[in-house]
Amino acid sequence: MIQTIRAAGSFWLLRVFGSTIGRKLVMAVTGLGLCGFLIMHLAGNLLLYVGAEEYNHYADTLHAQAILLTIAEIGLLILFVGHIVLAFTTDRENSAARPVGYAMKQTKQPPSGMAAPASSIMMATGIVVLLFLLLHLADFRFSALGIRKHDGDDHFTKAVNILRDPLSAGVYIVGSLVLGYHVLHGFQSAFQTLGFNHPKYTPIIKFLSGLFAATVALGFGSFPLWAWAIQK
Amino acid sequence: MSDKLNLTLKIWRQASPGAAGEFKSYKLYDISTDMSFLEMLDVLNEELIQKNDEPVAFDHDCREGICGMCNLMIDGQAHGPDLETTTCQLHMRRFRNGDTIVIEPWRARAFPVLKDLIVDRSAFDRIMQAGGFVSVNTGNAPDGNAILVDKDDADQAMDAATCIGCGACVAACKNASAMLFVAAKVSQYALLPQGRPERTARVQNMVAQMDQEGFGGCTNTNECEAACPAGISVSNIARLNREYLRATLTGAK
Numbered sequence A: 001m002i003q004t005i006r007a008a009g010s011f012w013l014l015r016v017f018g019s020t021i022g023r024k025l026v027m028a029v030t031g032l033g034l035c036g037f038l039i040m041h042l043a044g045n046l047l048l049y050v051g052a053e054e055y056n057h058y059a060d061t062l063h064a065q066a067i068l069l070t071i072a073e074i075g076l077l078i079l080f081v082g083h084i085v086l087a088f089t090t091d092r093e094n095s096a097a098r099p100v101g102y103a104m105k106q107t108k109q110p111p112s113g114m115a116a117p118a119s120s121i122m123m124a125t126g127i128v129v130l131l132f133l134l135l136h137l138a139d140f141r142f143s144a145l146g147i148r149k150h151d152g153d154d155h156f157t158k159a160v161n162i163l164r165d166p167l168s169a170g171v172y173i174v175g176s177l178v179l180g181y182h183v184l185h186g187f188q189s190a191f192q193t194l195g196f197n198h199p200k201y202t203p204i205i206k207f208l209s210g211l212f213a214a215t216v217a218l219g220f221g222s223f224p225l226w227a228w229a230i231q232k
Numbered sequence B: 001m002s003d004k005l006n007l008t009l010k011i012w013r014q015a016s017p018g019a020a021g022e023f024k025s026y027k028l029y030d031i032s033t034d035m036s037f038l039e040m041l042d043v044l045n046e047e048l049i050q051k052n053d054e055p056v057a058f059d060h061d062c063r064e065g066i067c068g069m070c071n072l073m074i075d076g077q078a079h080g081p082d083l084e085t086t087t088c089q090l091h092m093r094r095f096r097n098g099d100t101i102v103i104e105p106w107r108a109r110a111f112p113v114l115k116d117l118i119v120d121r122s123a124f125d126r127i128m129q130a131g132g133f134v135s136v137n138t139g140n141a142p143d144g145n146a147i148l149v150d151k152d153d154a155d156q157a158m159d160a161a162t163c164i165g166c167g168a169c170v171a172a173c174k175n176a177s178a179m180l181f182v183a184a185k186v187s188q189y190a191l192l193p194q195g196r197p198e199r200t201a202r203v204q205n206m207v208a209q210m211d212q213e214g215f216g217g218c219t220n221t222n223e224c225e226a227a228c229p230a231g232i233s234v235s236n237i238a239r240l241n242r243e244y245l246r247a248t249l250t251g252a253k
């Protein structure tokens, strides 16, 4: 009988987080958590389209929940940091697994129609999303970018002003599209990692992944265009 | 009637494990399109031997697609351009007159090059020793149909068991991950009642050994599935993940 567990490390959680599969599981869970956040974030932002009053009301109500908001922000911080730190560590380990590369390398997968399939450039798209996130936090969350400081503006005006700035509009559009491409692979990949793969529902998950990616890319990407269009 | 090919081969030559290797070019003339890829390499080696040169070392055994020894990276494809085909089953009619063919060994930290195109795949053996088996009592052989097996489960277990352990999944994966191999081996037992008693320790030990050997992690790019000469599906990797999660959450250790 196979009796002894050979895995190194005594505490089982350390053993799991040290294993390739355990780390993938954490990537998947944090990734799905962040996908959930994207949906909520997009839903809130869509109130911009409903009207200034509704958007301001939503933002004020949200900000009035000081304690809950802090808890949510800490939760998000944990998700982001976990996802990003693991991305960098596993990426380094995975490159180390092939110290000498091939002189020639081709794929046997049917052509996806894209220059690089989403799954093969997750690190690159992830870094773009991270830079986008940092800029987004800097101007919306911390109002740290001097040129975009708008004391006394209401939330709606602030959002429109930031989105209308040509530089940030460009960053927001590109960032949203790249984010869409990132989650196109990430969403369905998380299910595979969590063990969900079945002829009955894998096609549905892949379809939902495409739908989710398009919603994220077009949804978030549309705000700068809209801000530019409503010029008031 | 078979056509004849004139070819240029660019082959990785490396004298020993630690030695620095390099690509060397060889010209071959009048190669029949009816030959297999390995027969073409045999022709090259005959010529090299006649010239008193060192023949190219490459692995092979059955030459019928079942042993998983003939591991070559051909023009950047594990086992060459055909789907679900091993190098020994690849035929020269797949190539054109005047082609240059690049031939490299598998590249992975866990598969060190021994000589030229031969790599050491004993990492797979150690993964199998860690749990790729079922324990059976000695004594009289049990009645063949004493344990009922669901037909779907039996089919899926057979599909997983067609893995020939060649390592093409590792070779093709951008992370040099062995997940498809381990997934196939874990699956073939996990699906059958005979494999159930040891399933918890099996998956934990095989994954631990896989990690210890220095293979990379899976990022679900599905390159392994496309490269696999036995057509092993990545749905097995999902099963491996399930088995691992189950063992982690419910196992005693």
Ligand code: FES
Binding pocket: B059, B060, B061, B062, B063, B064, B065, B066, B067, B068, B069, B070, B086, B087, B088, B089
């Ligand atoms: S030589 Fe046995 S599989 Fe090719």
